[in-house]
Amino acid sequence: MNIAVCVKQVPDASDVKIDKATGTMVREGVPAILNPFDAYAVEEAIRLKEKHGGKVSAVTMGPPQAGEVLKHVVAMGADDVMLISDRAFAGADTWATSYTLGLGLKKLDSLDLVICGKQAIDGDTAQVGPGVAENLGLPFVAYVRKIVEVSGGKMKVERLIEDGYEVVEVSLPAVITVVKEINTPRMPSLKGKMKAKSLEIKPLSAEAIGAEADKIGLAGSPTKVMKVFSPPPKGNRERIDGTPQEQAARLAEKLKELKII
Amino acid sequence: MPIIVKVDICVGCEACVNECPFGAIEMKDEKAVIGDKCTLCGTCVDICPSFAIEMADEPKSAPTEDLSAYKGVWVFAEQRNNKIVSVAYELLGEGRRLADSLGEELSAVLFGTGMDAEAKSLIEAGADRVYQVEAPLLNEFHEDAYADALSQLIKKYKPEIVLAGATSIGRAFVPVVATRVRTGLTADCTALDIDGEKKNLLQTRPAFGGNIMATIACPNNRPQMATVRPGVMKRLPPDAARMGEIIKEAPAGPLTSKTRLVETIDEAGHRINISEAEIIVSGGRGMGEKGFELLREIADMLGGVVGATRAAVDSGWMPYPHQIGQTGRTVSPRIYIACGISGAIQHLAGMQSSDMIIAINKDPDAPIFNVADIGIVGDVFEVLPAFAKKLKEMRG
Numbered sequence: 001m002n003i004a005v006c007v008k009q010v011p012d013a014s015d016v017k018i019d020k021a022t023g024t025m026v027r028e029g030v031p032a033i034l035n036p037f038d039a040y041a042v043e044e045a046i047r048l049k050e051k052h053g054g055k056v057s058a059v060t061m062g063p064p065q066a067g068e069v070l071k072h073v074v075a076m077g078a079d080d081v082m083l084i085s086d087r088a089f090a091g092a093d094t095w096a097t098s099y100t101l102g103l104g105l106k107k108l109d110s111l112d113l114v115i116c117g118k119q120a121i122d123g124d125t126a127q128v129g130p131g132v133a134e135n136l137g138l139p140f141v142a143y144v145r146k147i148v149e150v151s152g153g154k155m156k157v158e159r160l161i162e163d164g165y166e167v168v169e170v171s172l173p174a175v176i177t178v179v180k181e182i183n184t185p186r187m188p189s190l191k192g193k194m195k196a197k198s199l200e201i202k203p204l205s206a207e208a209i210g211a212e213a214d215k216i217g218l219a220g221s222p223t224k225v226m227k228v229f230s231p232p233p234k235g236n237r238e239r240i241d242g243t244p245q246e247q248a249a250r251l252a253e254k255l256k257e258l259k260i261i
Numbered sequence: 262m263p264i265i266v267k268v269d270i271c272v273g274c275e276a277c278v279n280e281c282p283f284g285a286i287e288m289k290d291e292k293a294v295i296g297d298k299c300t301l302c303g304t305c306v307d308i309c310p311s312f313a314i315e316m317a318d319e320p321k322s323a324p325t326e327d328l329s330a331y332k333g334v335w336v337f338a339e340q341r342n343n344k345i346v347s348v349a350y351e352l353l354g355e356g357r358r359l360a361d362s363l364g365e366e367l368s369a370v371l372f373g374t375g376m377d378a379e380a381k382s383l384i385e386a387g388a389d390r391v392y393q394v395e396a397p398l399l400n401e402f403h404e405d406a407y408a409d410a411l412s413q414l415i416k417k418y419k420p421e422i423v424l425a426g427a428t429s430i431g432r433a434f435v436p437v438v439a440t441r442v443r444t445g446l447t448a449d450c451t452a453l454d455i456d457g458e459k460k461n462l463l464q465t466r467p468a469f470g471g472n473i474m475a476t477i478a479c480p481n482n483r484p485q486m487a488t489v490r491p492g493v494m495k496r497l498p499p500d501a502a503r504m505g506e507i508i509k510e511a512p513a514g515p516l517t518s519k520t521r522l523v524e525t526i527d528e529a530g531h532r533i534n535i536s537e538a539e540i541i542v543s544g545g546r547g548m549g550e551k552g553f554e555l556l557r558e559i560a561d562m563l564g565g566v567v568g569a570t571r572a573a574v575d576s577g578w579m580p581y582p583h584q585i586g587q588t589g590r591t592v593s594p595r596i597y598i599a600c601g602i603s604g605a606i607q608h609l610a611g612m613q614s615s616d617m618i619i620a621i622n623k624d625p626d627a628p629i630f631n632v633a634d635i636g637i638v639g640d641v642f643e644v645l646p647a648f649a650k651k652l653k654e655m656r657g
């Protein structure tokens with residue numbers, strides 16, 4: 001199976017702290033990491049390769065330093081990488097990102113499957129996976145928590161829904177997004193790390209992938225960010241003191257005032 | 262780069278460095294330099310006290326040909342097992358408000374067969390019109406068939422705004438539609454408004470796990486599309502006297518799908534969907550396995566459901582569909598009671614937009630208290646049994 005995974009470099013959100021005085025996010029020195037959801041995508045791709053043969057290609061669009069995440073996934077066991085990088089991609093929203101990744105993916109030969117993470121932890125949109133599927137004209141299944149079997153040009157998967165899951169069969173080639181229940185990503189091996197070290201990454205420009213200027217970067221993005229602000233602080237804090245019995249009684253009264261009880 | 266720092270004007274005050282939500286600005290030789298992390302959000306342009314930062318002429322994406330041809334507000338009325346999910350009614354409440362302020366009509370889009378009563382309920386909830394696509398394939402969710410059906414309708418009727426619930430269905434297929442009709446889509450919005458001047462839809466959503474909020478517009482393309490978080494918008498009281506028209510739509514050709522639904526497995530234990538619950542009693546590592554029985558008892562008495570942190574789910578105390586946070590469900594109930602939960606940022610990401618947060622934790626410094634409206638410093642095994650007892654008394 002030839003599998004491509006889309007991986008993104010993101011700031012490490014678990015390192016994000018809030019400045020109590022100003023209520024804004026402190027982002028100095030926040031390290032850039034592989035989007036945690038994409039690690040599940042990479043792991044699943046490697047497992048499929050181990051079972052069915054073939055190869056795993058990792059694709060990212062981002063600034064030159066996004067090559068770091070490609071090194072990481074090669075250390076995990078990916079075979080090929082593609083870094084799509086050009087000033088002209090700056091400011092891309094999910095529409096332009098999906099278009100750009102779609103063009104990059106079309107350069108890969110005979111793909112059977114494209115795996116994306118459920119969402120990126122910086123934007124939290126979960127829109128690029130389905131957007132990529134549409135750009136490639138492939139069927140799509142979101143929120144896959146298990147790949148049950150691959151056979152006869154079809155794949156059976158479990159898709160997470162609000163109160164359980166659905167078993168869905170999809171014809172290949174296809175695009176899926178995966179959730180964290182699907183596996184536990186492996187640590188990079190020593191051999192992988194050596195390979196990653198000597199990896200030379202040649203970025204592909206907008207021209208190299210044949211991108212149309214009005215479909216990439218800020219210019220190609222239908223959405224515009226008008227304003228970014230900190231969530232408003234919550235007012236009217238209240239603390240209930242006293243013995244546990246008093247606290248419990250006061251809480252019950254509160255809920256009664258709110259007409260919950 | 263379309264954001265320019267005029268070095269001769271920059272006084273090196275670093276205001277932009279501190280305010281940049283993306284940490285993209287650095288000082289070099291006491292002048293601001295914008296780096297690769299820049300997303301062109303424009304915060305620095307607004308903040309710069311010396312007006313040294315400018316946004317170069319805004320490049321335009323290939324715009325929709327004739328914006329004024331697009332009229333009306335649409336709500337995608339999602340159904341599961343022929344039952345409309347509550348976020349659809351909430352969106353009709355919000356959609357009514359938006360349509361009225363634009364002076365336009367509100368329509369609902371309903372997929373599936375045998376749903377006449379449901380179609381009527383959409384009118385009672387605020388719709389002027391219901392487009393009903395009655396294809397048997399649409400009774401079940403298929404990403405491709407749903408995308409085909411909705412894209413066809415959008416191309417035919419040209420709505421100005423299209424809203425859908427940010428559910429596992431909405432977030433899966435609506436991005437396919439937006440990609441196909443070449444327009445913008447804003448994910449998981451928590452507030453919507455019409456810009457007074459240009460009449461654009463302003464879509465506000467949390468990003469970075471709820472650490473920042475962003476307001477997004479789609480000025481040059483139509484329709485303007487958004488998925489909206491369940492539980493945030495308010496539904497209207499149903500009005501049986503409301504009039505509206507129901508239009509049965511046949512798809513342009515036979516709908517097909519490259520996916521086949523084999524079976525659906527219900528795991529929640531509760532019939533209620535946690536994303537739609539009004540009251541959530543949630544537990545973390547501080548509850549222990551036994552403690553969750555207590556939470557279930559309290560949730561039942563309050564008519565709510567039980568939520569959990571990842572720590573509790575990983576310990577096997579609750580199944581995954583109950584996990585709340587960055588890697589679980591996002592919820593915004595009327596009341597969220599957090600018991601024995603520390604309030605890690607990844608957990609807060611999934612619940613901090615709840616109307617009211619009540620926290621019980623024995624550690625007075627637990628970060629959960631920073632977002633709580635009501636804080637109780639105490640041992641859950643003392644406070645909660647007393648609370649359960651009190652509830653029983655009150656119910657008589």
Ligand SMILES: Cc1cc2nc3c(=O)[nH]c(=O)nc-3n(C[C@H](O)[C@H](O)[C@H](O)COP(=O)(O)OP(=O)(O)OC[C@H]3O[C@@H](n4cnc5c(N)ncnc54)[C@H](O)[C@@H]3O)c2cc1C
Binds near residue numbers: 569603605608622639
């Ligand atoms: C990429 C990533 C994604 C994640 N996604 C999620 C997510 O989606 N959801 C999520 O919840 N977490 C998530 N986490 C994990 C998160 O960082 C925390 O580890 C987790 O939320 C902690 O759960 P907790 O509050 O139950 O446990 P703890 O942090 O261990 O807190 C337990 C609390 O209980 C209190 N306590 C103990 N005993 C008692 C008692 N008897 N009475 C009263 N209080 C008591 C303690 O004071 C403590 O504050 C994620 C982490 C990462 C890295």
Ligand SMILES: Nc1ncnc2c1ncn2[C@@H]1O[C@H](COP(=O)(O)O)[C@@H](O)[C@H]1O
Binds near residue numbers: 060062123127
């Ligand atoms: N710039 C990018 N490069 C490669 N993959 C991406 C990029 N942006 C998003 N993705 C993929 O799309 C998924 C969803 O991202 P998002 O829609 O931004 O939440 C991620 O988990 C990645 O698999």
